[in-house]
Amino acid sequence: MMKNETTQEKVSIFQVISYGFKFSLSYSPVLVFILCIFGIANGIFIGISTLSTQNLFDAVENAIAGGGDIQVAYTMLIILAFVLLADQIISGVHWFMYYVISDKVGGGIQRAIHNKMANIDPINLEDTKFHDDISKADRGKWPTLNVTWVTISLFTFYVPYFIFMGIYLNHLSPTFIFAIVLVFVPTMLGQIIRTKIVAKFTDITAPIRREHDYYHNAITSKIYFKETRLLGGYTFFMKKFMTAMKALSRAELVANRKTNLLDGSIALLSAMGYMGILAMLVSALLSGEISVGAFAAVFGAVGTMFSLMEDIIQHRLGEAARGMGEAHNFIRFMKISERAGVDCKPNYEAGIIAKNISFTYPGSTKKNIDNISLLVKAGETVAIVGANGAGKSTLVRLLIGLYKPDEGVVLLNDMDTSQANSKSLFTGLSGVFQKYQRYALTLDENVRMGDLESRKPADTALNEAGVEFENNPTYPEGLNTMLSREFEGVDLSGGQWQRISIARGLYRYHKIIVLDEPTAAIDPIEESRIYEKFIDISKDKTALIVTHRLGSTKIADRVIVVDEGKIADMGTHEELLEKGGIYAEMFNAQADWYENEN
Numbered sequence: 001m002m003k004n005e006t007t008q009e010k011v012s013i014f015q016v017i018s019y020g021f022k023f024s025l026s027y028s029p030v031l032v033f034i035l036c037i038f039g040i041a042n043g044i045f046i047g048i049s050t051l052s053t054q055n056l057f058d059a060v061e062n063a064i065a066g067g068g069d070i071q072v073a074y075t076m077l078i079i080l081a082f083v084l085l086a087d088q089i090i091s092g093v094h095w096f097m098y099y100v101i102s103d104k105v106g107g108g109i110q111r112a113i114h115n116k117m118a119n120i121d122p123i124n125l126e127d128t129k130f131h132d133d134i135s136k137a138d139r140g141k142w143p144t145l146n147v148t149w150v151t152i153s154l155f156t157f158y159v160p161y162f163i164f165m166g167i168y169l170n171h172l173s174p175t176f177i178f179a180i181v182l183v184f185v186p187t188m189l190g191q192i193i194r195t196k197i198v199a200k201f202t203d204i205t206a207p208i209r210r211e212h213d214y215y216h217n218a219i220t221s222k223i224y225f226k227e228t229r230l231l232g233g234y235t236f237f238m239k240k241f242m243t244a245m246k247a248l249s250r251a252e253l254v255a256n257r258k259t260n261l262l263d264g265s266i267a268l269l270s271a272m273g274y275m276g277i278l279a280m281l282v283s284a285l286l287s288g289e290i291s292v293g294a295f296a297a298v299f300g301a302v303g304t305m306f307s308l309m310e311d312i313i314q315h316r317l318g319e320a321a322r323g324m325g326e327a328h329n330f331i332r333f334m335k336i337s338e339r340a341g342v343d344c345k346p347n348y349e350a351g352i353i354a355k356n357i358s359f360t361y362p363g364s365t366k367k368n369i370d371n372i373s374l375l376v377k378a379g380e381t382v383a384i385v386g387a388n389g390a391g392k393s394t395l396v397r398l399l400i401g402l403y404k405p406d407e408g409v410v411l412l413n414d415m416d417t418s419q420a421n422s423k424s425l426f427t428g429l430s431g432v433f434q435k436y437q438r439y440a441l442t443l444d445e446n447v448r449m450g451d452l453e454s455r456k457p458a459d460t461a462l463n464e465a466g467v468e469f470e471n472n473p474t475y476p477e478g479l480n481t482m483l484s485r486e487f488e489g490v491d492l493s494g495g496q497w498q499r500i501s502i503a504r505g506l507y508r509y510h511k512i513i514v515l516d517e518p519t520a521a522i523d524p525i526e527e528s529r530i531y532e533k534f535i536d537i538s539k540d541k542t543a544l545i546v547t548h549r550l551g552s553t554k555i556a557d558r559v560i561v562v563d564e565g566k567i568a569d570m571g572t573h574e575e576l577l578e579k580g581g582i583y584a585e586m587f588n589a590q591a592d593w594y595e596n597e598n
Contacts, residue, residue, distance in 0.1 A: 013324065016147050020145050020151075023105055023108055023148075024148060027104055027105045027107075028105060032101060038093055042091050042094045042157055043156070043158060047161050048087075050168065052080040054298075058294075059293075102145060102149065105145060106145060116333070116338070121338075121404070134333070135206060135210050136326060139330075140326035141330055142323070143320070144330045146327075153316065172284075172294055176298070193262060197255055197259055200325070205251050208244055215238075215240045216241060218240075218241075270306070281298055281302070341420050341421030342419060342421060346427060346428060347415075350414035351413075352374075352376040352411070352542070353375050353410070354373055354375075354409075354410050355408050356371055356408040357371070357372050358405060368391050368394050369394055371408075378511075379539075382557065383546075385583065387563070390564060391565040391566075392546045396544050398417075400431075401417035405417075428510055428511040430506070430508040430510035431515070432506075433514075436497065436498060437501070438483070440483065440484035442482055442483065443458075443475055443478070443480070447461055447462060449504055450504040450508035454509065462503045465499045465530070466530060502518055502530065506537065511542065513543050515545045532555070553573050557572070
């Protein structure tokens with residue numbers, strides 16, 4: 001998906017059904033086929049039970065009147081009992097398979113969302129609206145399946161039943177066909193209107209719901225707990241949470257008021273239809289058009305028809321209609337174009353070349369990177385510095401192909417980042433970031449997360465990052481220590497976690513490594529030791545270092561100073577100090593701060 005691409009194109013119900021059916025056949029083709037067979041059998045057997053009921057009543061009436069054999073009545077009773085028993089067995093198997101397949105396909109559709117996210121251009125994550133789309137898509141996966149399964153059950157259970165009953169009623173009297181119409185039409189029209197109401201409600205509440213969930217996490221999540229309580233933020237977030245909750249409640253109240261009024265109207269029309277059917281039955285019996293057995297069978301079947309119609313319209317189709325808006329959001333999300341590209345073979349001797357690149361974030365009118373040209377040689381260590389918001393991290397994301405430039409071209413290992421696919425670009429690329437992840441996994445798994453395909457032990461990377469895990473009470477089970485109190489493990493300090501994140505980045509096979517404030521939680525003295533060790537382990541490898549601590553830039557072959565999206569200066573640490581520009585001002589200010597602290 002390109003920047004600012006909209007995902008609000010209209011989605012038809014046929015597209016929703018098509019997507020859901022595609023997922024169903026992808027994960028359970030045989031079971032879906034068997035389910036359809038059992039559904040058809042279930043619908044037909046319910047219809048046959050009506051015919052069997054008529055035959056039983058007619059046989060009993062003839063036997064009582066003396067015009068029939070009592071054995072025929074008993075035979076009809078046995079046949080009806082067999083039909084009812086078979087129908088119960090078929091119905092049980094039918095709905096059991098429905099839930100089994102739903103769970104299996106549900107897991108598959110969740111994986112599809114994850115795969116979609118993995119292949120979408122990362123720049124979209126900078127767009128606030130895109131986060132609304134993700135939230136709505138996740139809520140729409142089950143409604144999409146529900147719409148599909150309602151459609152399958154409609155054509156493999158309900159339609160066969162009503163076709164059978166239509167033929168049966170037409171055989172008794174063609175006017176009885178109107179009975180089905182009286183039952184069906186009002187409720188179907190109501191659900192069409194309901195779909196539009198719910199879709200509008202979903203679109204309105206998506207951003208409100210995201211705020212609601214965020215404030216809820218700010219109040220209850222472990223991540224926010226210490227700061228929220230210590231700084232007295234609980235009351236502030238609670239007010240925000242209550243405001244969002246009230247906004248959701250108001251929107252829901254409006255939607256419920258409309259749907260409840262609609263349901264009342266449908267119920268009234270359905271009751272009128274039911275009375276019309278009974279009037280037709282009584283008239284046909286009194287005129288001798290149908291027998292007593294047919295009257296009894298149809299009278300009982302009317303209740304079944306209303307029950308099934310209520311089930312499909314108010315429950316099945318009603319639930320599908322309520323989720324149609326969310327299903328639309330899921331389909332729109334799945335139709336977002338993925339980041340395209342071709343397989344390329346990287347040339348690690350070519351380095352990184354940026355030619356007149358410019359870049360603007362979604363929703364911004366100012367260029368965050370403005371016409372930058374740069375060459376990073378293979379094996380070179382380059383430090384990128386500048387004030388907050390100067391464009392340092394954005395420039396790095398462009399150089400490693402995470403973002404595509406709006407103008408110009410970036411050649412990463414001789415690959416055009418706008419043409420090569422992500423697999424080609426990120427092979428041989430690693431990184432350590434200030435905002436590292438604290439995985440609730442063992443120490444070994446936390447490190448090996450950097451390269452799951454590698455079989456090498458994690459010990460070397462941990463030692464290089466300065467993590468002493470052997471015979472250390474902090475890691476009572478060594479590499480197998482669980483790093484999460486939630487799973488009966490241990491908790492670590494920020495500095496300890498950052499060392500593990502450094503080990504994770506070093507563990508991954510790489511020819512280029514990005515260090516984005518990798519030692520922010522580590523004191524300056526220990527930071528110097530880590531960088532000195534980094535020099536030794538990064539020989540013949542390209543390194544991009546983004547940092548605010550300018551003392552660490554001494555290890556770089558070259559320092560690039562970024563200011564307002566442009567390269568303001570470039571050179572070695574010593575050269576830039578001699579120039580006396582922005583870099584010298586920043587470095588001297590930090591040096592004075594450290595001196596005063598000492």
